[in-house]
Amino acid sequence: MIYCRGTLFDVLDNGAGRQINGGSTNADQVIRFLNLDDFRCPITLEIMSDPVTIASGHTYDRASILKWFRAGNSTCPKTGERLTSIDLVPNFALKVLIKQYCSANGIPFVETGRRNRDAGRFVGSSSVANEQAMKLLASFLVGRLVAGTMEQQNKAAFEIRLLTKTSIFNRSCLVEAGVIPPLLNLVTSRDSSCQENAMATLLNLSKNSKCKSTIVGNGGL
Template sequence: MATQFPDDFKCPISLEIMSDPVILSSGHTFDRPSIQRWLDSGNRTCPITKLPLPPHPSLIPNHALRSLISNFTLAYPSPHKPQSQSHPEPQPQPQPQPQPQTLISTLTSRSSPLHSNLDSLLQLNRLSKRNPVFRQLITESGAVSAVLNFVSSSDPNIQEAALSLLLNLSLDDDNKVGLVAEGAIGRVVAVLQSEGGTPNCRALAATMLTSLAVVEVNKATIGVYPFAIRALVSLLRDGNGRERKEAATALYALCSFPDNKKRAVACGAVPILIQMADSGVDRAFEVLSLLAKSREGREEMARFDGCVSILVKVLRNGTSRAVQHALSTLNLICSHSEHVCSEARREGAVDICLGLLEDESEKIRRNASSLIQALRLYEPTR
């Protein structure tokens, strides 16, 4: 079994055991070749703290850490034993791991073969998933345009790896706006619309829009992009289980922006979501409760035959989360429609809500109380 080196022995940039540890003025230690490349690229902030560095940063040798690494290596040598002193068993030499800058150069080179590009994408995915320093290194290297080009690849493995890397880069809010400026929305929407794409790629594309929509300004930008919301609604209708879930999540993220509610309704989202809700998909209730906040959404739900029956059925048998959103949706459409109120009363909504007043969830109790009031608003006098 290979020896597990302490994490403190690894460079925060390369994630490799440091051979020449040096201390930056920020107090953090890096392997000299890695931090030197960072500085040579024109960066004048600490990769970890993001605090500014002096014009000519000093790299102070960390002799203590270097000694610790050396002693640890001597104390825990490779665990193999030779068969004899005169004829030791040959051991396979470990393959050196490419440096991040080498991987990035492979992606940006037009002469790199496809298998090298795929390998670089996969390794950069691994490195960037949990390390913001790597993500910054990739974005500042100018590699994003190359990654976006690979999103349009006809090779599904390369396309999936490129989408995964974009998703990792979008973990940082600073990158979300930058990725949109680089043209990420168009590439991602094209994947959603592609009939030849794989389900994994389409699901990743929907997840990518969810991630970008965390930044408020991106919600509007995605909403006005041609076919973006329409493509998500199509995936909601025609996709497999994972695709539909990711499409619904993306719509939920986007439709907190008012104009996107109208766009989703206009693209036919309401009937599809009601059918999904009838199948017990909790995420569908969440999106419906959001669309019900718009006049267009409420009117579309009121017109759909069976909508009220489905929502009331969930109040009886749904999960706590589904009940909460079904209550919210019914509350909104009942508050604006006497016809819907009458139908909800016929379905037994009042008695169900009275029972929910004892629910352990404060939100459910509050929503149930509000729905009772709405149902009684149009109650005929006797």
């Protein structure tokens, strides 16, 4: 799912998509092929407000699947498959689609209103596939920050901002990929959105002592 995220974020994040024929966006085209059932949690059958993907590849609302795991279950509720891990991978792309679908169809979207503290505990490097996918995504996003257009830099900065909220492992991968120098450059960007995303991301990174040292070592405060 992290690899898919790297492919999809360019279209779906930050409420932005490229304009295509008729003035619609790529995201609009995707939404037309979806229906409300695509956004329901398989456990509660309610519209998901915080979708996460588990090791089986199926997506559930965070609160529902956490309740399932905390009850002592270690299987996928939908398939019964025994899981190799109980990692929860936030499905940001799906969440954006759900919000856009609800907005386009007059359906209220209820944010969870809670900080994503569980993600830091469940999302990590316990899966080799997750680890390699995160490293690949980190390298891809840093490349966009360094050599992308201003629009691509802004979207990459927004994506990195989300990832740095998720776990220490994600922050470590991004720092190792060289994210700090281009983020510091974006702090003085002409684009206010780029500035905001860069500053918020640096703040998230500074919460870790090793990351903070790297920021200072690259001229940041």
